[in-house]
Amino acid sequence: xxxxxxxFRALVVAHGVSAYGTYLNLIALSLFSYEITGTALGVGVVMxxxxxxxxxxxxxxxxxxxxxxxxxxxxxxxxAQTLAMVVLALGASGTTLWVLLGAGAVLGAGNTFFNVALxxxxxxxxxxxNRARANGVLVTARSVAxxxxxxxxxxxxxxxxxxxxxxxxxxxxxxxxxxxxxxRPRTDSxxxxxxxxxxxxxxPVRGGRLRRRVAGLAGPLLGMIALRGLDAxxxxxxxxxxxxxxxxxxPSSPAVFMTWFWSAWAVGTMLAHQILKRRSHGASWxxxxxxxxxxxxxxxxxxxxxxxxxxxxxxxxxxxxxADGWTEIVYTSRLQAxxxxxxxxxxxxxxxxxxxxxxxxxxxxxxxxxALPALAVVGAFxxxxxxxxxxxxxxxxxxxxARHGTDRSSTSGDKGESAHGTSTGAGHLPGS
Numbered sequence: 258x259x260x261x262x263x264x265f266r267a268l269v270v271a272h273g274v275s276a277y278g279t280y281l282n283l284i285a286l287s288l289f290s291y292e293i294t295g296t297a298l299g300v301g302v303v304m305x306x307x308x309x310x311x312x313x314x315x316x317x318x319x320x321x322x323x324x325x326x327x328x329x330x331x332x333x334x335x336x337a338q339t340l341a342m343v344v345l346a347l348g349a350s351g352t353t354l355w356v357l358l359g360a361g362a363v364l365g366a367g368n369t370f371f372n373v374a375l376x377x378x379x380x381x382x383x384x385x386x387n388r389a390r391a392n393g394v395l396v397t398a399r400s401v402a403x404x405x406x407x408x409x410x411x412x413x414x415x416x417x418x419x420x421x422x423x424x425x426x427x428x429x430x431x432x433x434x435x436x437x438x439x440x441r442p443r444t445d446s447x448x449x450x451x452x453x454x455x456x457x458x459x460x461p462v463r464g465g466r467l468r469r470r471v472a473g474l475a476g477p478l479l480g481m482i483a484l485r486g487l488d489a490x491x492x493x494x495x496x497x498x499x500x501x502x503x504x505x506x507x508p509s510s511p512a513v514f515m516t517w518f519w520s521a522w523a524v525g526t527m528l529a530h531q532i533l534k535r536r537s538h539g540a541s542w543x544x545x546x547x548x549x550x551x552x553x554x555x556x557x558x559x560x561x562x563x564x565x566x567x568x569x570x571x572x573x574x575x576x577x578x579x580a581d582g583w584t585e586i587v588y589t590s591r592l593q594a595x596x597x598x599x600x601x602x603x604x605x606x607x608x609x610x611x612x613x614x615x616x617x618x619x620x621x622x623x624x625x626x627x628a629l630p631a632l633a634v635v636g637a638f639x640x641x642x643x644x645x646x647x648x649x650x651x652x653x654x655x656x657x658x659a660r661h662g663t664d665r666s667s668t669s670g671d672k673g674e675s676a677h678g679t680s681t682g683a684g685h686l687p688g689s
Contacts, residue, residue: 264440265382266394267436269395269398270436272395272398273399274432275429275430275433277402278342278428278429278430279402280402280405280410281407281422282342282422284407284414285422285423287304288414289345290357292350293357299354302358304361304619306358306361306362307362307364308365308616308619309365309616310365311366311369314365314367314608315373315606315611318605319601319604319606322377322605327374327377328374328442330371330374332438334367334370335371335433335434335437336430336431337363339431340363342423342427343423343424344356345357345423346427347420349420350419369612374601376589376593377597377600380593380594380600381444381446382443382444388589388593389533389534389587389590390534396529397530397582400578401523404519407516408516446597446598476652477653478591478592480544480649480652481543481544481588481649482606482610483610483645484547484645484646486614487641488614489615490615490641491555492618493614493618493638494634494635495638498562498634501626501631521574522575524575525578525579526579526581529586530582533586533587543587543591544653547587547588548647550580550583550587551645553576553583554577557577558639559632559635559636559639559640618638622638625637
């Protein structure tokens, strides 16, 4: 398959339908959990189970996709989530807490398994040279699904109840599974050309299971994954604080405020895709572009909580969305540049970092908002992400300078040997 063709775009549309159901269900399941348990603690327990299942699934996702194949994982997880939502839709108000917790675990693990399989399969489906463009299409579909899912949750629940909302989510997963079965995309490599050089996978090392999972991953890649987890922690703060800001800004219609905010954010992510796909070297951008984008995104989200006028707020949301889309495309494309046999493990580790960061951020930000204003909480969390991004930026710049300094020294040494005999190696000394 060459290019981002119609088959891949059809698969993206089906995935967008599934994502729409997921975002609709984020609101529906939270409200339903409160109705079943009757306490905020119960809602937190259901969310914790869902997030914990996602974290655990990330540790196993790489091995599972390698063993049974990515397409099989995608179909199986979609069907499992379809079944879980059908059970909730049929049970409705008669659902027990244990059934609710089981469904939450299926949704958390299923979402992680599917995303790891899909993201690691993109270079196989479209080719390494088209992966940045394909990631942009996926980001655009996710952004549209986010806005539509959040915006339609309230009317769907009001008109049809939780049973209809869960039924819509079940249907969205079924559409995704049917598309993967019908389109039969090529998701697993069998001799496809892979990156070489400093991105190739080194030989495995002995040690514990966790060591084997991270063994051989380059330092900058681990730094990007760590920053991604820190970014997820920061993102949790504005997700938790945004409803509070919406109630303060528009007490009579906070839902409308949030819909406009996320719509502006989605426009920004689409703009990022449109710009990146026109850059011939977009797929080669890596650590520095990701770090700069993370800083920009954090600054924009913090600016949105300073209480600016509506036009400035929408501009900040668009800019935050642009930076969010930029970092997503650059980050995913960089991880996809690794060899196919390493890619699943890498995305599994990334999923674990993201889920863990978001879970920790959700809990700590919610607790902090009990005593501090939204701006202080969002500023502190995103400040941590900016600090992490600056550290990664500094490390990559120093690594780049050191590598090029060594290259220049080596070249100088070779010239010295050819002109004056054997080189003393003095050119390799610091400051020479």
